[in-house]
Amino acid sequence: MARRGENIYKRKDSRWEARLLIQKGKYRYFYGKTYKEAKLKMRLFQENIKIHKEKQAEQKTNAYVLFEGWLQKQVTLNNVKPLTYESYYHCMHKHIMPFFQNEQTNRITIETVSQFTKTVSENELLADTSKKKIFTIFKIALREILKDELNSASILAAVKSPKLETREVEIFSIKEQRSLEAAALQSQDQRALGIILCLYTGIRLGELCALTWGDIDWDSGFMSITKTVSRVKTFKQDTKKTELIVGTPKSRNSMRKIPVPEFLLKLVRHRKLWEENEDAFVLSGKETPIDPRIFQKLYKKLLVDAHLRDRKFHAIRHTFATRGLELGVDIKTISEILGHSNVSITLNIYAHSLIEQKKAAMEKYNAMHIASAEISKYAV
Structure with a gap:
């Protein structure tokens, strides 16, 4: 086989x-x-290998690719609940990844992280x-x-969340x-x-929509909260479809078990809602739950019927907690x-209600004070 430099040979069949x-x-x-x-x-081929290696090296440091990989990992490893993933997906694609897509900010450094934090903090359109x-x-x-970077602590320290003002809850x-x-x-x-x-x-x-008759113990009077119903976006394919999911509660x-x-x-019992089938959902009466959005519509209608101004459904939960504090429940x-x-979460949310409770408690001391008519006896 003839040879002509650079490890290139001429074969017996005349090909090189x-x-x-x-x-x-x-x-x-x-x-x-x-x-x-x-x-x-x-x-x-050598040039393609070089380009491929450069792309691989770039992908290891490209912020957009890293965030996209992290997001995909949450699905692959089933790390989070569907509703949590939907929140991650929306936040990443709407706020985080677009910022790091620019050529000037496509690396994760103290500078770019600080810049991102500043951009979000100064955005007046965001609550x-x-x-x-x-x-x-x-x-x-x-x-x-x-997690494997030496300067991770310094970069994470550059993310400074805004201090939220404690707002009075709506009840x-x-x-x-x-x-x-x-x-x-x-x-x-x-x-x-x-x-x-x-x-x-x-x-x-x-939790209400996920409640089944089997969750209510009529003898002990306790209700078990083990499930929650939520409607989440379907990420299995590129569609805007959503699906109703029965999963475990948020934490x-x-x-928990709640005394009813x-x-x-x-x-x-009087309203004859009870069903023999313990797997049936309380609100739907079937083995499929009611969509929370449908029950929200019923709630809005009841507000109109009661001539009450519009409030979020969560105001009912806040009302329960506030009434409890007013009744002296610890x-x-x-x-x-x-x-x-x-x-501490409860204390932060209901700080205002606790202040009112303290005021009411201090008012009780009025019954102990020396009558004003008697005060003159002690005057100097």
Whole structure:
């Protein structure tokens, strides 16, 4: 076999053969009718390898690719619940990934992270709660992406969430609560009793929709919260479709047992809502749950019937907690019934109600003070 430089040979069949060492003991062969053709094929292959290696190196540091990979990993490893993933997906694609797609900010560094934090913080179109959510998800992703990096702590420190002002929660007054209860009891729609259930147990909308008859222990008077219903986007294909999912509650503490007031158990029996089938859902009466959005519409209708101004459904949960504090129920008990992960969350949410409770407690000292008529005796 004739040879003509650069590891290129002329074969006995008159073709030219270029041989390239890929790794120790392993070669790649290229053939051509002429020396130049064989050499060109080998050179093109070498250039493609170089480009591929450069792309791989770029992908290892490209922020957009890293965030996209992290997001995909959440699905592949089934790390999070569907509703949580939907939140991650929306936040990543709308706020985080577009920022790091630019050539000037396509690396994860202290500078780019600080710049992103500043951009989000100064965005007047975003509510403080939205900013906090963005930074929370941003930090979760960064922490995993940078876990093997030496400067990860410095980069994470550049993410500074805004301090949220404690806002007074929206509740129904006692008079408004009575009006809402009356509208629910007078409704021709039997599902309206779900409003009463929420007002006196504090369960979330998704937990109410997921409640089955098997979750209610009629003998002990306890209700088990083990499931929640949510409608989430379908990410299996490129569509805008959604699906109804019955899953576990948002946290371990959300899995709980709630004592149900005796009057409420009697009311449920009296309204003949109870079914023999323990797998049937309380609101639907079937083995498929009601869509939370459908129950939301019923709730809005009841507000109109009761001549009450519009409020979010979560106001019912806040009303339950506030009534409990007004009745002197301790904060730890309320926190456990609500399924909060810790008491501090309950304290932060209902800070205003606690202040009012303290005022009422201090008013009781009025009964102990020395009558004003007697004060003159002690005057100097």
